[in-house]
Amino acid sequence: MRSETIAASVAERPAKAWRPATSETPATRRVLIAIAGIFLGLVLLLPLGAVFAQAFSGGWSLYLAALAEPDAVAAMRLTLLVAAIAVPANLVFGVAAAWAIAKFEFRGKSLLVTLIDLPFSVSPVISGLAYILVFGSHGLLGPWLDAYGIKVAFAVPGIVLVTIFVTLPFVARELIPLMEEQGAGEEEAALSLGASGWKTFLFVTLPNVKWALLYGVLLCNARAMGEFGAVSVISGHIRGLTNTMPLHVEILYNEYAFQAAFAVASLLAILALLTLALKTFLEWRFAGDMAGARGH
């Protein structure tokens, strides 16, 4: 009896792909959308637009000149170098950690998961200072390394280390939920059919997580190139030597070189936009293969 009525009422409705989830009037809906739109415009698009407007305020030739300036080139090179070391390092670490956490049971597993998240909850400035405490001349390892002529703080190795620290969770965080969801069934099947551990990883595990891995690498790279706070503490701000792009932007800004500052900043903005575009594409195309990405 009841089910019939429901069926009838459903049948009466015109076939529609979309139904409102709430009973708000279209006017309310429009107001809400407008608020969200205006807010995003003010908070996101306007400042981003201002960066490009300021960067091109002197025309193309000045824009390119600002990017070709030796200190700017050195900053870009350093930023690329740091990302080229930090991202692969975290790729290897992330895969290993996710593999261990998702496929094995061991004591202290939840502690490991918490530790991986630590860089998310620690302020980057503190991360930088912590590395100074370890590698500074009065630090734990600093004097010992100094005796061997190895410089970590205020040099490229220190910058690489803090970058690895702040970007550590990105890859692991993407992989863990997905790998846990997938379970160990396929790997067990492969092993029972005689595949070696390495082969299993290469032909079973890796294909299952490749898109999530790419997604994690993407976010990791964006943060590695854009990190300011932690790097600022440990860099020593030597022009042309230990300034990454974000630090170089600040220096130029403080020297009244606003156009040049924003020219370099626009490169970082382009990087951010590219990351965003790729991220959106991955989410749209491979959402099913990226359990970890669904929540983002």
Next chain:
Amino acid sequence: MTLPLRHLATGIGIALLSTSALAETTLLNVSYDPTREFYKAFNAGFAEHWNEETGERVTVRMSHGGSGKQARTVIDGLDADIVTLALEADIDAIASQTGKIPADWRQRLPHQSAPYTSTIVFLVRKGNPKGIADWDDLVADGVEVITPNPKTSGGARWNYLAAWAYADKAFAGDEEKIRGYVSALFQHVPVLDTGARGSTITFAQRGVGDVLLAWENEAFLALEEIGPDSFEIVVPSISILAEPPVALVDANADKKGTREVAEAYLHYLYSPFGQSLAAENHYRPADPSLADPADLARFPDIELVTIDDPLFGGWAKAQPTHFGEGGVFDQIYRPMN
């Protein structure tokens, strides 16, 4: 996958090689905030001079920031050959905490190791809408004062001491009233940046505040860079003689084998080139006879109190008394909400 990886590896290799394979001598000058423009020009001049003298090539790298912060990084291991900071106390801190600079460093160079001096003036918005003429106007209702944090910035310590010197004169040495005045002054500060340049940008570019307490050279630079249509300089009745000192960091230079060129660099600051360039960049040269009279004419006459005045008793006394942990500044400063 192998091809891009190989490219990546070559890229890293090249980047590493090119930073380590510089055959020429490199000096690192760790300086405070407002000296950027001066040392940029001076370094180019010195490199040329050194090349003519010895045929060697030298590159001077710079690091700038709040003076106290910069001293801290040198103490933590930044291997500066030379430090050119805002005040004696910061170099003293490096000397006493690391032993990399001998304690008598001030006696090693002419003019107490201060090749240029400066003072503290006011920068106000064009037309001086708040009618600021002297120190007492800074604590009037509705006036917002911009200065960096005396804990991290050398310039800010000079600002503080200049205000103290004024109050000492105005209140005939009544310590209670002096403290009251300086405390009231900091109640008028909405933002405490860590370095002088940060404060200048806050005031000039972001448009915060009515008056900037600034190094004289920093005030002139803001006029030049942002335009005399926006600001004007107000010279107070009394200010302080700021002597930013320079020093060789002996242990670092000896380790790197750069002592000779680093010493030549410091002495070159006292040459006609260094002195006239300082005046051109609005620093008061230690030996005015070497500078262009036209540059010198831009410096206003102000009654200047020195740090060695009995009022302060030198940096060795003033630093712990006023800026040390729990010192006078800590006692009188309450962040404004």
